[in-house]
Amino acid sequence: MFPASANQNIDENLKNAAKEIETENPGFSVLAARKFRYSLSQNTVELTIKEPRQFNVLEEFIIRAGIEFELPPTADELASILGLDSVFIKSTISTLQSLQTLAVESKIIVTAEGRSFHEKGTVPQPPYTVQVYAINNYLEDKLTVKTESLNDVTIKLPDLSTFVKFKQTNIDISSISLEQIQQIIQDSGLTFHLPEQGKVVTAFKLTTGATIFWKTISLFVIFDANQDKLNIQIRSGKRILEPASNWLESLLNEGKISLTSLCDLSEETINSAREAIIKQRNSLI
Secondary structure: OOOOHHHOEEOHHHHHHHHHHHHHOOOEEEEEEEEEEEEEEEEEEEEEEEOEEEOOHHHHHHHHHHHHOOOOOEHHHHHHHHOOOHHHHHHHHHHHHHOOOEOOOOEOOEOHHHHHHHHOOEEEOOOEEEEEEEEEEOOOOEEEEEOOOOOOOOOOOOEHHHHOOOOOOOOOHHHOOHHHHHHHHHHOOOOOOEHHHOEEEEEEEEOOOOEEEEEEEEEEEEEEOOOOEEEEEEEEOOEEOHHHHHHHHHHHHOOOOOHHHHHOOOHHHHHHHHHHHHHHHHHHO
């Protein structure tokens, strides 16, 4: 351990976190820690989903007839072959046509989609919709989809954008391709798009405009005595936001942000702490 972080520029509610960082990382000394808020934008999105179900016996006979018969039969012809009332056959054919499994023809013609589902022993169910929330996280530079809305809470903390000018570009969700939103859904850990199981998001649309929400992050200024280097670490709870940390660190190295304004940490304080830490480290060695 090196000089105690308790005597440095650390918010009271971050002192335990600072001690954990120093304990878990020999050679690290937290010189400053401060909480900030930053904004996220959220859009409500409606997804259209199609997924399969097991076909019943009559549906299987009808689809197989369309695939296996050399000359596709009509509903009346198949009813005669099966010895069934044509009303049942026509009703089932109508259902399969509405599901795009059969073509809308007088004869039983199986569509390419119908053949694909038949290989799995299924037929598609009628599409249904679900409401999700697309969240544009500027700090982490990513778009995620969640099933629950962000909480609209008042956060009385300094706004990070007051000290750091980062680009806040509202992504036009409506301009994203279907393939992109499908991938974002999968990357977000949701189960609405599972092509291997036949469950597919077939369309999406915005239902509300962007709403701004606020989120809390913690900024730690850390001196690494092993590397004789100053690091910035951004955390959301205990999770380290690596891209954001690297970005802010690069801005610091380029002289584009000031630790004096960010966390009241002057160059004199940093140099004094560095000398004391290096001196103590050398004496221990």
